[in-house]
Amino acid sequence: MSNYREELNTAKKAAAEASKIINEYAEESSFDVVLKGKNDLVTDADLASEKKIIEILKGAFPNDQILAEESTHITELPDKRIWIIDPIDGTTNFAHNFPAYCVSIALWEEKEPKVALVLEVAHQELFTAVKGEGAFLNGKPIKISETKDPSSSLIGTGFPYRDLHLVDNYLKLFKRMMDKTHGVRRPGTAAWDLCNVACGRFEGFYEYGLSAWDVAAGSLIIKEAGGVVSDWKGGDNWLFGKRIIAGNKPVHDFLKNEISECFEEKYLVH
Known part of the structure; x- marks a missing residue:
């Protein structure tokens, strides 16, 4: 069994909870949109889902570091374990009610990716990977295209x-x-x-x-x-x-x- 099974399961839990929050905002269609920079948006849903993801990850792994789009910025990786989070990748899509938009969560350790999860919220496509164990979409193995031309x-x-x-x-x-x-x-x-x-x-x-x-x-x-x-x-x-x-x-x-x-x-x- 993977040494990172607990980490992957925790990431899945965090993504599921974030997805619920994002969908609640989407269904209500009532959220504030703030312009961080040119064509760079953030919504209430980004902030609320990021807060929930961090809460779940830190609850399970209190000593791990966090790099998250809306709250923490660094320009190089530490040697320690760090979770890299995008609460909504595709915020402009989300703000316009245009799928797709994703929750993205990765665990890096010793400057290498070890656990990865991307949940496309609108269609509930869950992509996961643990280093050395293959990649999966909703639990089924996936492979890249063999088309070479x-x-x-x-x-x-x-x-x-x-x-x-x-x-x-x-x-x-x-x-x-x-x-x-x-x-x-x-x-x-x-x-x-x-x-x-x-x-x-x-x-x-x-x-x-x-x-x-x-x-x-x-x-x-x-x-x-x-x-x-x-x-x-x-x-x-x-x-x-x-x-x-x-x-x-x-x-x-x-x-x-x-x-x-x-x-x-x-x-x-x-």
């Missing part, structure tokens, strides 16, 4: 919404993706995008401007499903590096090459 691949991405100074480069890349793949999708929640790679709906995913809580869980789920995760240069600086590529190996490498054609070297790293 980019021209037969569906790609996920997210459009930059805070930092727009590279938007022309991004649109150039987007045009290349339209020409060289089956298509590009932009659901509006990176955590779910990564899970869509893990279960084979997307062959690949790329984005810049993301934060640690957007990718901390989905990345492990992809790796446990047999996929590859890197920064835009092919390295490991994707958690805080704000640039990520994920997919099966051939499509990941295709995306890396296409990105390098559209962005100067200095923009491939944060």
Whole structure:
């Protein structure tokens, strides 16, 4: 049995309770929306669900550290255990009553992901992974797509919404993706995008401007499903590096090459 069974079960409990809170706000359609920055929203539901998640995790593991989108910010990982939380990934979707939006919870220890959970609330899709034990959707094993040809691949991405100074480069890349793949999708929640790679709906995913809580869980789920995760240069600086590529190996490498054609070297790293 996994050494992290208690941690995964606690994360499931926290996500379920957060989901109840989020759905209550969604059903009532009465919540305050605050603009944290350009196109960067937070709602009462974000704050209430994050509070509940932290309460459950700290109740079970009082010595663990917390990195959560709405309350704690750090720029590098400690050596100790740390839970990385996004109470609602896809807040703009949620604020407009547009699915999908997710609860994302990950446990990192010794600077490596050990436990990951992404719950897509609107459709109750529960993605989970424990390092070395595979990836699952609602308890059933999942694997990445075996489609190797980019021209037969569906790609996920997210459009930059805070930092727009590279938007022309991004649109150039987007045009290349339209020409060289089956298509590009932009659901509006990176955590779910990564899970869509893990279960084979997307062959690949790329984005810049993301934060640690957007990718901390989905990345492990992809790796446990047999996929590859890197920064835009092919390295490991994707958690805080704000640039990520994920997919099966051939499509990941295709995306890396296409990105390098559209962005100067200095923009491939944060």
